[in-house]
Amino acid sequence: MPLNIRSEEVNRLAEKLASQARVSKTEAVRIALVNELERQERHIPLEERLRPLLDRLDAVPDTGLPADKAFFDELNGEP
Known part of the structure; x- marks a missing residue:
């Protein structure tokens, strides 16, 4: 699904990042979005991030x- 950027400021920022990173504007937007999502995920408490696991x-x-030493020795084929 296409993304249509109508903001001149956002377009200018995308062009600036694309130029600095030597990538297309589309790739610059992708990079910016990935980086922002990673930044926000770092603020999620560890317990919440680990909850699915x-x-x-x-x-x-x-x-x-x-699960004592004898158990792990048996798993490893040790006497």
Whole structure:
């Protein structure tokens, strides 16, 4: 889906970034959007970012087996 930039200021900024990065205006806009999204994601609390992973871990049933040295030795084929 096309993006139509009607703001002269945004167009000028996109042209400036494109010129400095030596890329097309489309690529400059993509770079700017990716960078802004990454910047905002850094402000999301760690617990919230990890929640999907923690939920997956919580969904794994508990086997009741102890995860001690003997357990890991057996996994690695060690006596």
